[in-house]
Amino acid sequence: QKNGFPHFMLKEIYEQPKIIQTVTNNYLNGNSASELKELFKDINRVYFIGCGTAYYAGLAAGALMEKYFPQEVKNMVASEFRYSEAKVDEHSLVIVISQSGETADTLAALRLAKKRGAKTIGIINVLGSTIAREVDKVFYTLTGPEIAVASTKAYTGQVLTLLYLLHYLAHLESRIGEEKYRAFINAAQQLPGQVTMMLDAISKVEDIAKKYQAVTHFFFIGRQLDYYSTLEGALKLKEIAYIPSESYPAGELKHGPLAMIDEKTLVVALANNDNLMMKMESNIREVKSRGAKVLLISTSRQLTEVSDDFLQIPETEEYLIPILVNVYQQLLAYQMAKLLSRDIDKPRNLAKSVTVE
Numbered sequence: 629q630k631n632g633f634p635h636f637m638l639k640e641i642y643e644q645p646k647i648i649q650t651v652t653n654n655y656l657n658g659n660s661a662s663e664l665k666e667l668f669k670d671i672n673r674v675y676f677i678g679c680g681t682a683y684y685a686g687l688a689a690g691a692l693m694e695k696y697f698p699q700e701v702k703n704m705v706a707s708e709f710r711y712s713e714a715k716v717d718e719h720s721l722v723i724v725i726s727q728s729g730e731t732a733d734t735l736a737a738l739r740l741a742k743k744r745g746a747k748t749i750g751i752i753n754v755l756g757s758t759i760a761r762e763v764d765k766v767f768y769t770l771t772g773p774e775i776a777v778a779s780t781k782a783y784t785g786q787v788l789t790l791l792y793l794l795h796y797l798a799h800l801e802s803r804i805g806e807e808k809y810r811a812f813i814n815a816a817q818q819l820p821g822q823v824t825m826m827l828d829a830i831s832k833v834e835d836i837a838k839k840y841q842a843v844t845h846f847f848f849i850g851r852q853l854d855y856y857s858t859l860e861g862a863l864k865l866k867e868i869a870y871i872p873s874e875s876y877p878a879g880e881l882k883h884g885p886l887a888m889i890d891e892k893t894l895v896v897a898l899a900n901n902d903n904l905m906m907k908m909e910s911n912i913r914e915v916k917s918r919g920a921k922v923l924l925i926s927t928s929r930q931l932t933e934v935s936d937d938f939l940q941i942p943e944t945e946e947y948l949i950p951i952l953v954n955v956y957q958q959l960l961a962y963q964m965a966k967l968l969s970r971d972i973d974k975p976r977n978l979a980k981s982v983t984v985e
C-alpha cells in the first residue's frame with residue numbers, strides 16, 4: 629500500500645497537498661464556529677498540550693493565539709503538564725493535540741484538566757480514539773492513517789486545523805478584520821499547489837543531503853515562529869537518521885552552544901521573518917566564521933550570499949510558514965536517513981503510539 633513509494637514516510641509526505649485540501653474543505657466554512665465561541669466563553673487561560681511533534685504543532689498555534697487573543701497562552705509537554713502545578717480551573721481551556729488519540733501522557737493530561745474543571749478540546753486524527761471520546765469537543769485533522777513512525781502529514785493537519793479554527797474565531801469576535809481573514813484563507817488555498825511545487829524539488833534536497841553526508845551534527849536555528857519549526861526539524865533528523873541535531877533560538881548561540889560549532893556542523897538557518905533578517909544574518913556569520921556550513925531555508929533571497937545552500941519558501945501568510953518549512957525539513961531528514969540506510973519507517977527504539985508512560 630505504499631503506492632509505489634519506497635517508504636510509507638515518503639508516501640505520507642507526498643500526501644500533504646491532498647490533506648491540506650481536505651482540511652480546507654472541512655474547516656473553511658466555519659461550521660464549528662458557534663460551538664468554538666461557546667467553549668471560549670469565560671476562559672482566561674488556554675493550554676496547548678501534546679507530546680513530540682503534536683506539542684510542536686501546538687507551539688505554532690499558540691503563537692497565533694498570543695497575537696490576537698486576550699487570554700494567557702501556555703504550551704506544555706503532556707508529561708510535564710500532568711505533574712506540574714499548572715493553574716488549571718474552570719476558566720481554563722485545555723487543547724490536547726494527538727495524532728493517535730491514545731498517547732498515555734496526553735490522555736493523563738486531559739483527565740487531569742477535566743478533573744480540575746477545565747473545558748477541553750481535542751485536535752485528533754484517529755476517529756473514535758480514547759482522547760477523541762473524552763474531550764468536550766473534538767476537531768478531527770482528517771489526515772488519514774499515518775503508518776510511518778515519524779509524524780509528517782499529521783503535523784500539517786494539526787497546524788492547519790488549529791489555524792483555521794483560531795482564524796475563524798478571531799474573525800467572529802472581531803479580533804481580526806475581514807481583510808486579514810481573507811488574506812489567510814487565500815494563502816491557505818494556495819498551499820496545496822505550493823507544497824506540490826516544493827515536493828517536485830526533492831532532487832535538490834537529495835543533492836544537499838549528499839553534499840553533507842559526512843556532517844556529524846546538525847544545528848537548527850531560527851527566531852520566533854521559525855524557532856518552533858526548528859524543534860520539529862531537529863526531532864525528525866534525530867528520529868529517523870539518528871544524527872545528533874540541536875535546535876536553538878538563534879539568539880542563544882552565544883550563550884553556550886556556539887562552542888560546539890565546527891567544520892563538521894551543518895547549520896540549518898530558518899529566516900522567514902523580515903524584521904529579524906539582519907539578526908539572522910549576524911547569526912549565520914557567527915557560525916560560518918567557526919567553520920560551519922549553512923543551509924538557508926527562507927522566503928527571501930536576502931541571506932543567500934552568506935549561506936552555502938538555499939531552499940526557498942514560497943510567499944505565504946506568516947502563520948502558514950511552519951507548514952511549508954516543515955516540508956523541506958521532512959525531505960531533508962528522509963534523504964539523510966536514506967543515505968545512511970536507516971530503517972526509515974520503523975526507527976530503532978520507537979513505537980508509533982506511546983500508550984505507556
Ligand code: F6R
Pocket residue numbers: 679680681682683725726727728729730731734777778779780863864867980981982
Ligand atoms: C515524531 C512523533 C512523535 C509523536 C508523539 C505524539 O515524529 O511521531 O513525537 O508526535 O509521540 O503522538 P500522538 O500525536 O499520537 O499523540
